[in-house]
Amino acid sequence: MQMRKPDLITGINNKMNNNNNNNNISKNKLRKGLWSPEEDEKLVRYMITKGQGCWSDIARNAGLQRCGKSCRLRWINYLRPDLKRGAFSPQEEELIIHLHSILGNRWSQIAARLPGRTDNEIKNFWNSTLKKRLKTNNNNTSQSPSDSSDQQIDVFDMKNNMIMPINEQDLMTLCMDNSSSSTSSSSIQSMQMHAMVLSDQFDHPFSLLSNINNIPTCLTQDGNMVVDDIGLHSDDHYGILEANNKMGLLENDFELPPLESRISMEDKSMIPLINHNVMKSYNINHFNNSCFNNTNQIQNSKVEDFFGFGNHGQGENLRMGEWDFEGLMQDMSYFPTLDFQV
């Protein structure tokens, strides 16, 4: 389906392109709007024979009166031979919904998990179809008292030594990306995730993460380690194990985050109390940055050792705010029919 009329930007372009004579086209006027079959053919032929390179060069050398950006978009979203096209399968739909529940509108990251699909395609599908469908579904179930969007999660304020509740949405936003979050509460905005303590009260929203096991939970401010599921609870909610003891096996592998990304523990006063399953999905660097920088013993450890992800290339870094999908997807037996592409 083609929508935009070609060359909306200038009437000059329109006339010139109708003549289909590249030599006559003004050097400064680039064509916009719909791509003609001829343009597509030029771009495809060029890409197949010459391969990818600088997009502005491609546009020029392929004889296209388009900016490089436009060529890139056309190729990535429409002309690429590995595009799947066609309707989304139910499995794809479900995966998009799940990924979106974790990632939000990070379309490119979602698309990276759907072979043959583009971020634009997924974004359009979400905005035009899935969002409405989910909204309808939510309306049907919104009367339920167990509506997860209203679920309160206790967060421990270390400065004031008290527990305060926040809603799940705020916590998820906080967890997703503390550099660009737009949480509704200023107190939450000021929080930084630097340690996790388990809490049985939070029945995590990420069911797909629930089969990740065998991790220690996190660290407290003084370098102690908080653990769960290994029978070391010291009271009703959590237990503390001396990090020295727990980390003894890991101290030979040393991997430190860049200095500038480390977070001063003094600046952080809030520790969320959340289920360890949620914590597992956090950005690995996030833990490097925030959890493990305060204890020498822990600094000597790789996070992969803790979480068993180990799927990153050497030296690979995730940006702040990204999630560790490599590790996450390893554990996603939830969608057995999909061929995940990394």
Next chain:
DNA sequence: AATCATCACAACCGCATTCTC
């Protein structure tokens, strides 16, 4: 048949980040 509303999606825009010189 005509009109209007909605859907679907290609493509654009602006901004942020990364790269290159």
Next chain:
DNA sequence: AGAGAATGCGGTTGTGATGAT
């Protein structure tokens, strides 16, 4: 180091197709 170019990303727009009235 920094300025400009290139690239990538997410939000938004515009319009043909389709359905409802």
